[in-house]
Amino acid sequence: KAGVTQTPRYLIKTRGQQVTLSCSPISGHRSVSWYQQTPGQGLQFLFEYFSETQRNKGNFPGRFSGRQFSNSRSEMNVSTLELGDSALYLCASSRGPDSNEQFFGPGTRLTVL
Amino acid sequence: AQSVAQPEDQVNVAEGNPLTVKCTYSVSGNPYLFWYVQYPNRGLQFLLKYITGDNLVKGSYGFEAEFNKSQTSFHLKKPSALVSDSALYFCAVRWGAESGGGGADGLTFGKGTHLIIQP
Numbered sequence: 001k002a003g004v005t006q007t008p009r010y011l012i013k014t015r016g017q018q019v020t021l022s023c024s025p026i027s028g029h030r031s032v033s034w035y036q037q038t039p040g041q042g043l044q045f046l047f048e049y050f051s052e053t054q055r056n057k058g059n060f061p062g063r064f065s066g067r068q069f070s071n072s073r074s075e076m077n078v079s080t081l082e083l084g085d086s087a088l089y090l091c092a093s094s095r096g097p098d099s100n101e102q103f104f105g106p107g108t109r110l111t112v113l
Numbered sequence: 114a115q116s117v118a119q120p121e122d123q124v125n126v127a128e129g130n131p132l133t134v135k136c137t138y139s140v141s142g143n144p145y146l147f148w149y150v151q152y153p154n155r156g157l158q159f160l161l162k163y164i165t166g167d168n169l170v171k172g173s174y175g176f177e178a179e180f181n182k183s184q185t186s187f188h189l190k191k192p193s194a195l196v197s198d199s200a201l202y203f204c205a206v207r208w209g210a211e212s213g214g215g216g217a218d219g220l221t222f223g224k225g226t227h228l229i230i231q232p
Contacts, residue, residue, distance in 0.1 A: 004156070033219050043203065045219030058219060090156055100145055100164055100207070102220065104156035 002027065004093050004105035012111045018079040021108045025072050025093030031055075032074040033102060034066060037088040046089075049074055050097045078110075086112045115140035117206050119223035126194045127231050134189040134226050136204030145207040146187040147220065148178055150200045157203065163187060174198070194230045201225050 005024045013019050025032050034046040045058040049068035066076040072093075078085055088109050092102035116139045126132040138144055145164050149157040161172025168180045178189045187204060205220040 035219070035222075042224045043205075043220075043222035045221070048219055056219065092157075100162060101159060103159065104149070106154075106156045 004091055004103055006089075006091050006105040006108050008108060009106065010109045010111075012113065013081050014113050015081055015083060017081050018077065019081060019110060020075055020077045021089055021091075021110070023074045023076075023091030023093075023105060025074070025091075026103055029093040029095055029103070030072050031094045031097050031099065032068055032072065033092045033094075034074070034076050035090040035092065036060075037090060037107070038084075038086070043090070046076065048097065055097055081112045083112050086110060115144070115206050115221045117204050117221055117223040119202075119204055119226045121226050122224070123227040123229060125229045125231060128196055129193055132191050132194045132198070132228065132230070134202050134204075134228060136187045136189065136223060137185050138187060138204070138206045139185065140206050146178075146180060147205040147207070148172065148176070148187075148189050149203045149205060149222075151203065151225075152200050160189070160202075196230045196232055199228055199230045202228055 007022045031050045033048040035043050037043045046060055047057045047066050048055045052068045063079045068074045088107040090107045091105045094102045118137045120135055147162045148160040150160055151157050160176050161170050161178055163170045163180045171177045176191050178187055180187050203225050204223040207220050
């Protein structure tokens with residue numbers, strides 16, 4: 001069974017631009033969560049989607065948004081990029097919102113110049 | 114609010130010796146506790162979890178962890194360290210469903226502990 005895939009793996013953008021990251025969960029998994037990992041703040045929860053609905057959102061500004069499609073694939077978007085948005089963005093999938101095990105993808109490394 | 118503390122930024126252990134990576138948590142109700150490992154340029158890999166039942170949980174690669182409710186701890190242990198165990202380890206907590214949570218909140222992670230196993 002294929003694992004969680006994230007595209008692209010690496011991305012370089014400049015301040016003010018916007019970016020879209022993609023995540024394909026494990027087949028059969030319907031819940032997708034997004035996390036931001038930085039050296040200073042560590043791993044922080046962004047949001048979780050299930051059945052195309054955002055179930056919960058972490059403490060991030062409105063520039064961070066996401067969505068989930070009917071096939072459970074998810075995208076997250078960051079608008080008006082700031083230098084501080086440089087991070088590893090991790091996607092995790094699970095069978096459902098009450099599942100206790102999340103499987104993480106390799107992440108997308110975003111660098112904002 | 115839930116929180117996790119990993120008091121050590123780095124732990125150094127000689128190969129073959131036992132290792133412990135510490136984790137304490139703060140959460141209302143019953144916690145769901147997890148350990149993940151991250152190798153360079155890789156995503157997180159699940160090691161083990163505590164949901165309910167036996168306080169001693171066994172996981173992947175010979176790791177185990179003991180849930181201690183009175184000390185609110187969930188330390189990761191391994192009897193004999195390998196050089197290949199060198200990585201970044203994260204403890205995480207989630208609010209248990211029976212306490213009113215339903216997993217809707219994301220995992221709250223500790224800052225991570227670098228485990229270095231010296232040959």
